[in-house]
Amino acid sequence: MTSQMRALSVHLLTATGAVFAMLAMLAAVEQKWALMFVWLVVAFGVDGIDGPLARKYDVKNNAPQFDGVLLDLIIDYLTYVFIPAFALFKSGLMDGWTGWFAIIVITFTSAMYFADTRMKTKDNSFSGFPGCWNMLVLVIFAIEPSFWVSLTLVTVLAIAMFVPLKFVHPVRTERWRAVTLPMALGWTFFAGWAAWVDFHPQAWALWGLVVTSLYLTFAGIAQQIIYDFGKAAR
Secondary structure, three states, X not given: OXXXXXXXXXXXXXXXXXHHHXXXXXXXXXXXXXHHXXXXXXXXXXXXXXXXXXXXXXXXXXXXXXXXXXXXXXXXXXXXXXXXXXXXXXXXXXXXXXXXXXXXXXXXXXXXXXXXXXXXXXOOOEEOOOOOHHHHHHHHHHHOOOHHHHHHHHHHHHHHOOOOXXXXXXXXXXXXXXXXXXXXXXXXXXXXXXXXXXXXXXXXXHHHHHHHHHHHHHHHHHHHHHHHHHHHHX
């Protein structure tokens, strides 16, 4: 297989995310939430491997006719933002005005964030919460907190998209990658398990989902405090 064909195959792999997004949306319309999240977790897995493959096969030079970054952003908006927001609204986990508030805030702020040219930092982390609403909504489905807790989480993370806080990229952020990558794989496993058993997983799976979610949320901020702010204080 030529270099051009390998690079093109990576674009084709990325594009399968659109198919998984459609399958997830069809499940969401029928309120088959577990099936919807199974497809979203599959799309999450594809998103985790297509980036390294794109860099390995140098898609920018070997398949420049397709913009892989744009393709990835389109699919990410569907699977990370649009479909999870729809599910949160239609599921009844956030009733009344809180549901309307959530879908408006999530979709609007994420559209602005995805278009922000400053979203990546020099160490390949994200500047601000990277709009991974699929992860938050799945945790809400699994734990079912009160709608006030859900409302608080949505509000705080929406604000966090536009403040100078770091959030790790599980693959590209080199610092602590030996821990971050297994945590991301663990989250994928626990999330898939929770969806597979229709959000009635054993306690160990719920704790695993919570622990991995907390790590992925706060690891970048911890790095910022320990290294960046510490360096500035010297």
